[in-house]
Amino acid sequence: MSSKTVYTEDEVTAxxxxxxxxxxxxxxxxxxxxxxxxxxxxxxxxxxxxDYGIIQPPEGEEESDG
Incomplete structure (x- = not known):
């Protein structure tokens, strides 16, 4: 048996x-x-x-944290 979450109209609007x-x-x-x-x-x-791997840094470019 699965349970279903019911949201109020205000929660859906938010x-x-x-x-x-x-x-x-x-x-x-x-x-x-x-x-x-x-x-x-x-x-x-x-x-x-x-950061999310959507694009790759150019070759030779190193990652820096600051």
Whole structure:
């Protein structure tokens, strides 16, 4: 027998609003990174993508922690 979690309307609304907020923030950050590729936003997003293996650092570039 499986149990089902039932969420209230307020919980569903809060989750949907949070997801929409995060999507908008991600979109804005992506636009900033595209407009200012040499800026801190672009560098930070590149670092995050490297951390998660989405992109690979150029050959010969070493990882640094600071």
């Amino acid at each position: 989750a949907a609003n949070t997801a929409a907020y995060r999507a908008r923030v991600a979109t804005v950050l992506t636009l900033l990174a595209e407009d200012y590729p040499g800026g801190v936003v672009g560098a930070t997003l590149t670092d995050i993508m490297k």
